[in-house]
Amino acid sequence: MEKRESSGGSGSGDAEVRKGPWTMEEDLILINYIANHGEGVWNSLAKSAGLKRTGKSCRLRWLNYLRPDVRRGNITPEEQLTIMELHAKWGNRWSKIAKHLPGRTDNEIKNFWRTKIQKYIIKSGETTTVGSQSSEFINHHATTSHVMNDTQETMDMYSPTTSYQHASNINQQLNYGNYVPESGSIMMPLSVDQSEQNYWSVDDLWPMNIYNGN
DNA sequence: AATTAGTCCAACCGCATAACG
DNA sequence: CCGTTATGCGGTTGGACTAAT
Known part of the structure; x- marks a missing residue:
């Protein structure tokens, strides 16, 4: 039941677990990894992909935001x-x-x-x-x-x-x-430096994923 | 222009249940 | 069966953004 997932682990090495807003880099890593290996087995996915996130967090990010078929905003x-x-x-x-x-x-x-x-x-x-x-x-x-x-x-x-x-x-x-935006083009803040008004959209990430040769 | 209040949404947490050994 | 682990779900919160004062 993923009980101790966010507890940071009882002992040793797995050290910091990142929380809070996802960065563009993390999104790209996740998208790429799933493109190559498919989704599921989230805990090991997070580890294998090199993300310092819980499997739960990865799953949520993927399902609610990064999945290509997710429609956003503009509820009809x-x-x-x-x-x-x-x-x-x-x-x-x-x-x-x-x-x-x-x-x-x-x-x-x-x-x-x-x-x-x-x-x-x-x-x-x-x-x-x-x-x-x-x-x-x-x-x-x-x-x-x-x-x-x-x-x-x-x-x-x-x-x-x-x-x-x-x-x-x-x-x-x-x-x-x-009511504003077309679906799929919602912009999100770049959390690398939240003070700046830099944005990227999910649409920007997918071409990058392809470009990276997945 | 500065401050306060309200809105919105991404992400977290805890719990329930399914799956597995 | 029983214990453990993974996944899914619903509730809640933090904080960015906007509007009102």
Whole structure:
């Protein structure tokens, strides 16, 4: 159960385990290694690739960011609707929901839900239900699955027949009209020197990978 | 211009479960 | 079976960035 993975090892040599933001070099190493050897067996992969990262960290980086088929940003209204409907069905089963949204990661969906939809639900809940429980109550239902029969309001909120309206309301709030970047071209800060505004994108890494002769 | 508050998301942590010897 | 290790999942957090004051 990867119990002592991040503990730095009980004894001896394996010394520092890097944490925090990934550098471009690390990304390249990981991409190259996986291109050559495939993914899986993350602990030994991390070692063999020469990364001072835990296998867990490598896996996460790969699955959530470096994988070539991962779509980033710009969650469409259709995807949003899917998220809302599936969340109503399954609750916080993010990975399960993600399986129905090709290219989306559970992490991204989870973040999207928490930062956009949940907030909207709480907000609208506060304006429609007067007094006490409202936000706590709605918050509860936004973060847990099952039993949606407490109030008609909550039912409506999750009803497939009305969820599209909610989706479009949220779309308005999110300003989808001028929502920005094309998928796959998100820029990320160069963590080698975070004070500088240097960026690279995942798109930049893949050609480099090929160039390196993988 | 400086400071504070709010937002967003990458990455971490802990736990559950699957796989293996 | 049982113990150990690997993997996957969901919750949470740190900090960069942006907007508001």
